[in-house]
Amino acid sequence: MEDLFMKSMLADYGAETLKGIHNYIPDKEPKKYLYNLISDYPNRGGKGFRPGLCIAACVAYGGKKEDASNSAICLELLHNAFLVHDDCEDESYIRRGKPTLHEMNTNAIAINIGDAMQALALQPLLKNRQTLGDKVSLSIYSEIQHLVLESVEGQAMELGWRKDNVCNLKEKDYLQMILKKTCWYTCIHPIRIGAIIGTKGKINPDIFNRLGYFMGTSFQIQDDVLNLVANEDKYGKEICGDIIEGKRTLMLIHLLENCKASEFKMVKKFLSLPIKERKQEDAIRILHLMKDYQSIDYAKKTSKYLAGGALKEFYTIFSRLPETKDKKLIESIILYMINRDY
Amino acid sequence: MSNKKKEPFRKTLTDDFLNAIKNEELLSGAQKVVNSAVNVLEEEIAAGILAAKKIEKKIIDVEDIRSDPDDLMNRIRRDTHEAVDLFLDALSAISKQVGNLASSVDKETNSKEKPVSETKRESTVTLLETEQPLKPGQLEVFKFTLFEDSEKLTKMKLQKSHLIGPNNRIINSRALKVIPKNFNLKPKEEKEISIQLKLPKNALPGNYNAFISDANDNIINVLLKIEVI
Known part of the structure; x- marks a missing residue:
């Protein structure tokens, strides 16, 4: 029931945001290799996590959901722009059950589409001035600027680790990278922005940092676990794709910290090869090693601990607010993470 | 039992x-x-x-950067700073105007009270307005939230002005009910304030403004704006 409630509310807010995204796409040329492709990823349907958190935080704090809609559109457009660029950078093949944008076109076209999406994401922020006034709009603008910078810094960290084939990472490095690459833009800023709008700028948004961080890290670890254990059709990405891409997940870091020297050497050699030369059977071998060394179980447990931390933060911050569906939505996302059995 | x-x-x-x-x-x-x-x-x-x-x-340290006027990058930076300066000037002018409006409403309606004292903290004006015009006799409720982000307990005493309309037309402040009126805000505490407006049946058409503020400090400034048809 909890899952159904969460999924239907996220789908509802996601659908409204998607409609808003379509409104911001110019109806002009060049269409074939630009404007027609901008809505491709958003149309494939994501979880609607970011707009959901932003709108829910706004309404939970007494705002109207319409007041958060422009910011939700901006967040979702930026998220999809990041995905387009990430897929090029990671050389991924599948996104949300279909070939990635650069696979369907070219790298150059995909990068250009990502750039256009980032530029279009600024438009709803300007529109905020009409509905929220200058002060609140400026503070949301500065939230978004921080979000983009943190995300690219996190991406740079991980791309650098892959380029230099860094294999001696610790859990702390992972937590730092994921804070930057995922948490700010997936959870921390959407909640902060929603609460700023709901309180008309009267709240100190720093109170949500821990909540968003714990939620974001738990969410990312679970997503990485799914890449190893899920059914490809259901998951929408290639299984073991993260191993092939050399993504520095918590499972990989745990394996490299705990395996024998000979196994460490084998994994390091695999990761030193260009992505297209990495073989599926070697990725499967690494997956088995992760199972043998209980790296996947360790990651599952860690994600639940962090979701527990998020639940505690949630009750501390939100318990004083009236019981609303939107407050319940945020709680149900955390409970979903705690009770997830993949 | x-x-x-x-x-x-x-x-x-x-x-x-x-x-x-x-x-x-x-x-x-x-x-x-x-x-x-x-x-x-x-x-x-x-x-x-x-x-x-x-x-x-x-x-x-922008003056140092501006010292070489022939450098293209410096010119771009200077222009950017000037644009930011202009924006900030416009913003402060708007804030000043809103502040003047707020204090004039306060003076007109509450001349016997002490003038608003200076505060070390930044004071802001929040605008509350209805989406639709109101009819005489209509009841409307406005809500806003206060959050104490300092580490001190703050005593609040909210006061209200009359609703001032065109040609100094007045709707008595009795039409407004502030709930709660007197309260303490603990550190990090959040409180929802509700303002109930019951328009008199004989209210005349026009745009009216009322001002809600904290009698102890000028940090809370709420401007209530309505249109009566």
Whole structure:
């Protein structure tokens, strides 16, 4: 029931945001290799996590959901722009059950589409001035600027680790990278922005940092676990794709910290090869090693601990607010993470 | 004795989780992970603040940067700064105008009271208005939230002005009810304030403004704007 409630509310807010995204796409040329492709990823349907958190935080704090809609559109457009660029950078093949944008076109076209999406994401922020006034709009603008910078810094960290084939990472490095690459833009800023709008700028948004961080890290670890254990059709990405891409997940870091020297050497050699030369059977071998060394179980447990931390933060911050569906939505996302059995 | 039936205890998913974390081993593992995450977050935020301060310092030293007028990059920076200056000037002019309007309403309606004292904290004006015009006799409720972000307990005493309309037309402040009016705001506490407006049946058409402020400090300034048809 909890899952159904969460999924239907996220789908509802996601659908409204998607409609808003379509409104911001110019109806002009060049269409074939630009404007027609901008809505491709958003149309494939994501979880609607970011707009959901932003709108829910706004309404939970007494705002109207319409007041958060422009910011939700901006967040979702930026998220999809990041995905387009990430897929090029990671050389991924599948996104949300279909070939990635650069696979369907070219790298150059995909990068250009990502750039256009980032530029279009600024438009709803300007529109905020009409509905929220200058002060609140400026503070949301500065939230978004921080979000983009943190995300690219996190991406740079991980791309650098892959380029230099860094294999001696610790859990702390992972937590730092994921804070930057995922948490700010997936959870921390959407909640902060929603609460700023709901309180008309009267709240100190720093109170949500821990909540968003714990939620974001738990969410990312679970997503990485799914890449190893899920059914490809259901998951929408290639299984073991993260191993092939050399993504520095918590499972990989745990394996490299705990395996024998000979196994460490084998994994390091695999990761030193260009992505297209990495073989599926070697990725499967690494997956088995992760199972043998209980790296996947360790990651599952860690994600639940962090979701527990998020639940505690949630009750501390939100318990004083009236019981609303939107407050319940945020709680149900955390409970979903705690009770997830993949 | 109450004849109310005792509700059977219903186990929820949260209960399952809370029961699970009673296990000591699990708790210490969770504590370790959560603490480690908190340390990373605190370090990152501190590093971010430091980086922002360094950028701020560079921007403040703008005269040094402007010293070479032939340099293209310096020209771009100068233009950007001028644009920011213009924007800030416009913003402060707007704030000043709103401040003047607020104090003139306050003076007109409450001339016997002491003038608003200066405050060290930044004062802001919040605008509350209805989407639709109101009819005489209509009841409307406005809500806003106050949040105490300092570490001190703040005593609040909210006061209201008359509603001032065209040609100094007045709707008496009795039409407004502020709930709660007197209260304490603890550190980090949030309170919802409700303003009930019951328009008199003989209210004349026009745009009316009323002002709600804290009698102890001028940090809370709420301008209520309505149209009567």
